[in-house]
Amino acid sequence: MDTQVILDALKKHFNFEKFKSKLQKKAVIEICQRKNDVYVSMPTGSGKSLCYQLPAVLYEKKVTIVFSPLLALIKDQIDHLLALNIRAASLNSKTVVAERNALLADLKSVSPNTKLLYVCPEQTKTSTFKDLFYHLVKFDKLAYIVVDEAHCVSQWGHDFRPEYLKLGALRDDCAVPYIALTATAGAEVTKDIVSSLRLSKDHKKYKSSCFRHNLFYDVVYQNIIENPYQHLKDFIQDCLAEEEEISLPKEKKSCGIIYCRTREQTEIVSEKLKKMGVKALCYHAGLRNKDRLEYQDKWFDGDIPVICATISFGMGVDKGSVRFVVHWGVPKDPASYYQESGRAGRDGKPSKCRIYYNRSDKKAVEFHLAHDLGKARENEARRIKTENAIKGFNKIAAFCENPTECRHKLFSTHFGESMEDCKKMCDFCVDKTAVQKMSENFLTKSIQ
Numbered sequence: 001m002d003t004q005v006i007l008d009a010l011k012k013h014f015n016f017e018k019f020k021s022k023l024q025k026k027a028v029i030e031i032c033q034r035k036n037d038v039y040v041s042m043p044t045g046s047g048k049s050l051c052y053q054l055p056a057v058l059y060e061k062k063v064t065i066v067f068s069p070l071l072a073l074i075k076d077q078i079d080h081l082l083a084l085n086i087r088a089a090s091l092n093s094k095t096v097v098a099e100r101n102a103l104l105a106d107l108k109s110v111s112p113n114t115k116l117l118y119v120c121p122e123q124t125k126t127s128t129f130k131d132l133f134y135h136l137v138k139f140d141k142l143a144y145i146v147v148d149e150a151h152c153v154s155q156w157g158h159d160f161r162p163e164y165l166k167l168g169a170l171r172d173d174c175a176v177p178y179i180a181l182t183a184t185a186g187a188e189v190t191k192d193i194v195s196s197l198r199l200s201k202d203h204k205k206y207k208s209s210c211f212r213h214n215l216f217y218d219v220v221y222q223n224i225i226e227n228p229y230q231h232l233k234d235f236i237q238d239c240l241a242e243e244e245e246i247s248l249p250k251e252k253k254s255c256g257i258i259y260c261r262t263r264e265q266t267e268i269v270s271e272k273l274k275k276m277g278v279k280a281l282c283y284h285a286g287l288r289n290k291d292r293l294e295y296q297d298k299w300f301d302g303d304i305p306v307i308c309a310t311i312s313f314g315m316g317v318d319k320g321s322v323r324f325v326v327h328w329g330v331p332k333d334p335a336s337y338y339q340e341s342g343r344a345g346r347d348g349k350p351s352k353c354r355i356y357y358n359r360s361d362k363k364a365v366e367f368h369l370a371h372d373l374g375k376a377r378e379n380e381a382r383r384i385k386t387e388n389a390i391k392g393f394n395k396i397a398a399f400c401e402n403p404t405e406c407r408h409k410l411f412s413t414h415f416g417e418s419m420e421d422c423k424k425m426c427d428f429c430v431d432k433t434a435v436q437k438m439s440e441n442f443l444t445k446s447i448q
């Protein structure tokens with residue numbers, strides 16, 4: 001298909017002047033050819049939906065089936081498409097009968113008006129779906145089969161959905177291209193997606209790099225610095241200082257997040273900082289709902305720049321001007337650390353990610369994991385999960401205690417990418433000797 005036709009459709013149907021990224025453009029062009037299965041892995045918010053929606057619209061008289069895990073997500077997508085005048089509908093347990101009948105009648109007509117049909121994976125076992133699916137296959141009315149949030153096929157992922165495992169089997173009956181989409185997935189998850197959805201050997205991959213070029217990573221050992229809280233305060237002031245002169249609306253002013261492992265720690269750290277004159281709040285699940293929301297708003301609106309929080313904070317929080325993310329203690333595993341520290345610098349400006357490591361925190365986590373493992377003996381699935389959690393934790397603990405390479409490689413290895421050293425965006429690349437000396441110093445003191 002001609003690129004100009006695709007660009008025209010982007011403007012005409014979606015009101016966009018250009019593609020959001022080169023990767024989005026390439027993925028759309030490839031999918032429009034309908035030659036290969038396609039795997040798209042890009043971070044949340046990068047416009048993965050368009051990668052299949054535009055081709056679906058362009059492919060006349062055919063229907064695209066989109067598998068999506070949640071009714072809420074489906075509803076959002078459909079509302080959005082209908083507002084753009086694109087015919088989209090959903091087949092799910094909540095569809096009312098009259099609507100369902102009208103939808104099925106359209107889909108079974110000679111040239112359906114519906115372009116995109118959103119389906120929860122649970123539907124595949126219903127006779128309505130089976131019947132419809134075979135009809136669409138028989139009369140060659142399918143354009144694509146799309147699996148959104150494809151990481152749900154993997155037990156390695158955090159959102160495993162057993163029903164997703166059945167989606168690959170639909171291939172036995174039809175020969176339309178499969179499009180699998182997910183946010184940045186680890187190497188194991190990617191492998192599971194490819195094998196479970198039976199993507200063809202020569203499927204095309206569109207994967208953005210996990211490297212965040214504006215984030216500086218380092219590790220500081222709490223027990224070899226004189227006053228950890230003073231050290232933290234200096235770091236915060238350093239990170240927040242740059243823009244003081246410039247007059248920005250308060251919600252765009254620099255701010256930061258300090259992640260702590262426990263509720264108590266969020267309170268202790270925020271109190272210490274407040275006593276030292278830093279405007280800070282704490283956030284955790286033990287707060288009253290009203291307070292929690294109020295604190296989150298205060299941080300979000302820029303009234304209070306520093307929030308000390310458990311990891312429940314940040315889901316769906318998309319604030320550009322986060323200049324630092326501190327982990328006070330040790331993160332859970334490489335994937336969590338990538339996600340949590342990745343909340344820094346969304347606006348592309350230089351930002352810092354630092355772990356204030358300490359041994360006692362590590363011991364506490366190990367204790368909990370050992371306990372979980374003991375309890376999981378009976379249950380195979382839980383045991384595997386806990387064993388994976390332990391592996392992940394050991395990786396991040398080694399990353400802190402025995403640095404041997406560019407810090408960014410923790411992530412590239414996890415996501416199965418190869419990368420050069422970052423050169424100047426981590427403590428190790430800036431001064432390897434100093435980092436190794438500190439680590440030796442830390443290890444010596446910790447043994448005593």
Ligand code: ADP
Pocket residue numbers: 016017018019020021042043044045046047048049050
């Ligand atoms: P993802 O699924 O990758 O998280 P979405 O598909 O939900 O992302 O898209 C995120 C946002 O990007 C949406 O608001 C969408 O309208 C917007 N978007 C997608 N493509 C473009 C584009 N070419 N130009 C501008 N905005 C776009």
Ligand code: MG
Pocket residue numbers: 048049148
């Ligand atoms: Mg999406």
Ligand code: ZN
Pocket residue numbers: 405406407408421422423424425426427428429430
């Ligand atoms: Zn580096």
